[in-house]
Amino acid sequence: MYDIRHLWITTAVNNGLEPSTIADMAGTSVKMILANYYEHHSAERSRAVEIMPQLNSNVVKPVVKKEKGLASK
Incomplete structure (x- = not known):
């Protein structure tokens, strides 16, 4: 039955499905659903892997200015 x-x-x-809906229908808590099932949500993880390069290319890298008169060691 557990399977x-x-x-x-x-x-x-x-x-x-929303975690609260799943928990209600399964007779358990949202905390249990999130802890045991969402970590392994492969569809969402796959989507995140696909969009990561796009997110990285849109990030503006900060410009580091060197102050005059400071010597590097």
Whole structure:
């Protein structure tokens, strides 16, 4: 029975259901859902990996100005 419950919760998470809805329907807490299932949410993790290069290219790198008269050691 536990395997069927686990499969249902995992499927619900992977299909984007709200944690509060899943917890209510599964008879558990949002904390348990977040701790045990969202860490392994592969679809969201895959999407994050795909957009990371785009995020990095949009970041403005700070310009570091060297002060005059300071010698490097």
